Amino acid sequence: MTEHRTRKRFGQHFLHDRNLVDLMVRTLGLQKDDTLVEIGPGRGALTYPLLEDIPHLHVVELDRDLIALLRQENSPERLTIHESDALRFDFRTLKPADKPLRVIGNLPYNISTPLIFHLLSQADAISDMTFMLQKEVVDRLTASPGTRDWGRLSIMVQYHCQADYLFFVPPEAFSPPPRVDSAVVRLIPHASPPHPADDEEHLRRLVAQAFTQRRKAIRNSLKSQVTLDQFEQAGIDAGLRPDQLSVADYVALANITRPDSAKA
Structure with missing residues (x-):
């Protein structure tokens, strides 16, 4: 050769x-x-x-x-x-x-x-x-x-x-x-996601924002996107670090906070 x-x-x-x-x-x-x-x-x-x-x-x-x-x-x-x-x-x-x-x-x-x-x-x-x-x-x-x-x-x-x-x-x-x-x-x-997001692009943006402050509580990095009430609604401790949340947790937050969720 x-x-x-x-x-x-x-x-x-x-x-x-x-x-x-x-x-x-x-x-x-x-x-x-x-x-x-x-x-x-x-x-x-x-x-x-x-x-x-x-x-x-x-x-x-x-x-x-x-x-x-x-x-x-x-x-x-x-x-x-x-x-x-x-x-x-x-x-x-x-x-x-x-x-x-x-x-x-x-x-x-x-x-x-x-x-x-x-x-x-x-x-x-x-x-x-x-x-x-x-x-x-x-x-x-x-x-x-x-x-x-x-x-x-x-x-x-x-x-x-x-x-x-x-x-x-x-x-x-x-x-x-x-x-x-x-x-x-x-x-x-997956044939279909085990935890489907209503808006995958919104999920991607939310995850990216969460990891801008990896070592701090997630309520800090997502304070402009997720309220404390929404963390509670999703069943997620807002004091956890971003790297402690699962895929299902992030999907839950994304679905609660998606831009058109209020209209749904």
Whole structure:
């Protein structure tokens, strides 16, 4: 294979540890009729093992040099390459009529969070997503209320899906080795949110405001949006810190304080 030089602007760190690749593939429990999409195939470290388990794979890649290498070594009958920025790609277009998509990828650290939210906006077409990410991000995605890592990202992702920490990945598994640890996470979108918000955008704004003063009582950070009576109405102690409230708590506050609630 022609040598490919990593590009910093794409945040490229290529996975090369076959044992970890095989573990990641095994966790998928792939079926032959799964429609699987890999984001950022890179040099194919995940791509080729995946093609050992399923007859066809979609990949989304932006780097033209890598696309050329993948095209040289694979037939379009087995590998469909979508030359696109994953942050702008419409994943719904790949969903077959009978079954939702499955998504996998070793995500560039610099786009992982916006990409997850882009995918969650299309969650009706996706059954599950398995990603290798910076461990710090995985810790936040899978955190529980009252822990150090619980925050805006934890709440908004767990509003939309179940998040499970799968396993740790050391820097040596990549070339070049990143300066951070990595981990693998699985996100399973809820068919419908367990605690539905009447206005998701209002929920997002409320959560963002709450964490502007993470260490203070939540009545301080939300004093312009939530009255003490509304905290009481929601059954929430206004003296708690923002990181002590659950997803259900934030949804309750958002539903009570949504802009049109008085008209409802």
